[in-house]
Amino acid sequence: MTRLDPQALVTHLDRLYRVAWALCGSREDAEDLVQETAARVLAKPRRLHGQDELAYLVRALRNTFLLSRRTRSRRPQEVATLDQVEPAERRGAGMPEVALEARELFTAIAALPDDFRHALVAVDVAGLSYREAADLLGTREATIASRVYRGRERVVEALRSGGGRKQAGGEASMPARSLR
Amino acid sequence: MMDEQMATEDDIRAIDPPEALHVLDDVVAPDRLRMAVAERVADVRRAQGGERRLRGRLGGVLAGAGAIAAVFVVLGLFANGIITDQTAAPSARAVAPVALRAATAPAPAVRPGGELLVAQAGPIAFPTWTRAGWRAVGARSDMVRGHDVRTVFYANGAGRRIGYAIADAQLPVAGGELVTRRGTQLRVLARGTTSIVTWRRAGRTCILAGRGVPLERLLTLASYAA
Numbered sequence: 284m285t286r287l288d289p290q291a292l293v294t295h296l297d298r299l300y301r302v303a304w305a306l307c308g309s310r311e312d313a314e315d316l317v318q319e320t321a322a323r324v325l326a327k328p329r330r331l332h333g334q335d336e337l338a339y340l341v342r343a344l345r346n347t348f349l350l351s352r353r354t355r356s357r358r359p360q361e362v363a364t365l366d367q368v369e370p371a372e373r374r375g376a377g378m379p380e381v382a383l384e385a386r387e388l389f390t391a392i393a394a395l396p397d398d399f400r401h402a403l404v405a406v407d408v409a410g411l412s413y414r415e416a417a418d419l420l421g422t423r424e425a426t427i428a429s430r431v432y433r434g435r436e437r438v439v440e441a442l443r444s445g446g447g448r449k450q451a452g453g454e455a456s457m458p459a460r461s462l463r
Numbered sequence: 464m465m466d467e468q469m470a471t472e473d474d475i476r477a478i479d480p481p482e483a484l485h486v487l488d489d490v491v492a493p494d495r496l497r498m499a500v501a502e503r504v505a506d507v508r509r510a511q512g513g514e515r516r517l518r519g520r521l522g523g524v525l526a527g528a529g530a531i532a533a534v535f536v537v538l539g540l541f542a543n544g545i546i547t548d549q550t551a552a553p554s555a556r557a558v559a560p561v562a563l564r565a566a567t568a569p570a571p572a573v574r575p576g577g578e579l580l581v582a583q584a585g586p587i588a589f590p591t592w593t594r595a596g597w598r599a600v601g602a603r604s605d606m607v608r609g610h611d612v613r614t615v616f617y618a619n620g621a622g623r624r625i626g627y628a629i630a631d632a633q634l635p636v637a638g639g640e641l642v643t644r645r646g647t648q649l650r651v652l653a654r655g656t657t658s659i660v661t662w663r664r665a666g667r668t669c670i671l672a673g674r675g676v677p678l679e680r681l682l683t684l685a686s687y688a689a
Contacts, residue, residue: 289504289507289508290504290508290567292500292504293497293500293501293504293567296492296496296497296500296568296569297490297491297492300490300491300492300493300496301487301490304490305487314492314493314495314496317492317496317500318496318499321499321500321503321504322503325503325504325507384483384486385486385487385489385490388483388484388486388487389487407484407487408484408487435484438483438484439483442483
C-alpha cells in the first residue's frame with residue numbers, strides 16, 4: 284500500500300489553500316485550516332489506500348474543516364457574518380483585479396448551501412473528477428454532477444447580482460458584469 | 464435537500480465552469496503559509512531520516528555486540544563528531560550548502576512594484592533580481608542547528624542557478640577573502656566551480672552561492688542585496 288509522501292502537502296499547497304478559502308470564505312481562516320490539516324496529516328505516516336494523493340489531502344482538509352466547524356459551533360461565536368471576516372481591502376484600494384475577483388468568487392462559493400458548496404469545491408476548485416468527488420462526499424456521480432451544476436448557477440447569479448458579497452443562495456437581480 | 468431536483472444530462476453539459484472560476488487558478492498560497500508548511504514537512508523528514516539512521520546504526524551494533532558495545536558506539540559517535548554540541552552556532556560556511564540544495568517549495572510571488580518577492584527573512588525581503596536577468600524559481604526553509612535559514616533560488620536565461628540563503632543570526636565567519644563592491648564589504652568563502660559570498664545585514668547572515676556562475680556576477684548581486 285502506498286504511503287503519502289509528506290512533500291505532497293507542499294506540492295498541492297496552492298490547491299489546498301484555494302479549497303480551504305472556498306470552504307471557509309476567508310483567507311485568514313483558510314490559512315489556519317491548511318496549517319491545521321498539515322499538522323494532522325503529518326502527525327503520523329498515512330496510507331493512501333489506492334487514492335490519489337490530492338484526493339487524500341482534500342478529504343483530510345474537508346474533515347478538518349467539518350471538525351473545526353463543529354468545535355466552533357459549541358463555542359461562543361467570535362465572528363458572526365461573512366461581512367465581518369471580509370479582508371479590509373476594497374475595490375480600488377490598489378489590489379490587483381484578479382485578487383478582487385477571486386475574493387468575490389470565494390465569498391460566493393462559501394455562501395452556497397453545504398451540498399452544492401462541497402460538490403463545487405471538490406470538482407471546480409480542487410480539480411477532482413466526478414468519481415473522486417462522489418467518493419469523497421459519499422454520494423453518486425450523477426448527484427455530484429447535479430450539485431456542481433446548481434452550484435455554478437448560483438455562483439454566477441451571486442456574482443451578477445452583487446460581486447459575490449451577497450449570499451450565493453439569494454435571489455439574482457440585475458447583471459453587473461460579463462461572466463462567460 | 465433544498466433544490467436537489469436532478470439536472471438533466473443536457474443541463475449539465477450546457478454549463479461549463481463559468482470563466483470567472485478560472486480566476487481561482489491564479490490564487491496562490493501566501494508565502495508565510497508556504498514556509499510554515501514546508502518547515503513542518505522538513506521537520507517530519509528530518510525526524511524520519513534520523514529515526515532510520517539511528518535504527519540502522521544502533522540496531523546492527525546491538526544485535527552483534529550487545530549493550531556494552533552500544534556504549535562504545537555512542538562514545539565513538541561523539542569522538543567522530545557525528546553527535547555534536549547542538550548549542551554551538553553553525554558557521555556561515557556550514558550553512559552555505561543549503562543555498563546549493565534543491566528547492567522544496569515553489570517560487571514566492573512578486574510584490575507589487577516588481578522589485579521584491581513576498582518571501583522574507585525577518586526584516587529582509589528577498590529581491591526579484593529580474594532586472595539583472597534572474598528570476599525566482601523555488602524556495603526552501605531549513606533549521607540548521609537551531610537556526611532558521613530561508614532560501615530562495617533563482618535561475619537565469621542560460622539555465623544557471625543560484626541560491627540566496629538568509630540565516631536568522633550573525634553566524635561566525637572564518638577565513639575567506641574580504642572584498643568591497645559598491646562600498647559594501649562582502650566575504651568570498653569559495654571561488655571556482657562553486658562560488659560562495661556572504662555578508663551581514665540587519666543582524667542576519669546572508670549567503671549567495673552558485674555553481675558555474677562567475678564570482679563577479681554573485682558579487683554584483685550581493686552588493687545590491689547587502
